[in-house]
Amino acid sequence: MTIRLNPYLNFDGNTREAVLFYEKALRGQLLSLTTFGDMPADPNYPLPEGAKDRVMHALLKVGEGELMFSDTFPGMPHQPGDTVTIALHPSEESEARGIFAALEDGGHVVMPLQKTEWSPLYGMLKDKFGVIFQVNVAAEHPKP
Template sequence: MSLKMNPYLIFDGRAREAIQFYEKALGGQVLGIMTFGDMPGDPNHPLTEDMKKRVMHGQLKVGEADLMFSDTFEGMPYQPGNTIQIAIHPKEETEAREIFAALGDDGGQVIMPLQKTDWSPLYGQVKDKFGVTFQVNVLAE
């Protein structure tokens, strides 16, 4: 069986901002952004101007991985969680330090500073300004 999986991040009206942030922080490439307003309208359920601007689906290519994004539908409950983390495995320590710093910028929080561990020459955890936690882990040789 061949199977590919990727993280799909949900935001409450901040998906476009998140895509731009991760594009810069992770050196990604935006493959596409579709808003709810890009879809054909339904006269029985008209969208507000804010809803039309929200991201229905966004895709960012980061290395070989795809990150996908969406905003919640207006009025739907939104609760950021800490049950899923994204692990990033740069090959070089310099790259790991740059990614870690970029994710921690603008309101991020270092959970575990970058440091040598038993399994890695450089490992740390950082929660970004959107509440998403990343593990940055340089693979041991």
């Protein structure tokens, strides 16, 4: 079984500023930054005003580790202290389902496990202790 994990920091509209600050302060390397507006439009779920420029996901390499970042979606509650989640990256979907089910016991599902633009299986939940976990199986990229 292979699982990677990393801190995932959430901000309320100032993720880009935070990522650039941490990149400099921690001598990191920004590997990716995607805004909500960069994603394909979905007529069933139009982006609200102010969402387009917010950061949906950013990845900063720091030494041998990684930090992930995101802005909250406009209108989502944001409370300092709830700004860090734990991102788990199991290598197999069966592992992801088992981990998700175990953490879900006594907790609350924020986003059920499902296929997304970036993952064959992704979901988010708050466990019974109030810790937020993101479970993400990495997408396989075809080899050239």
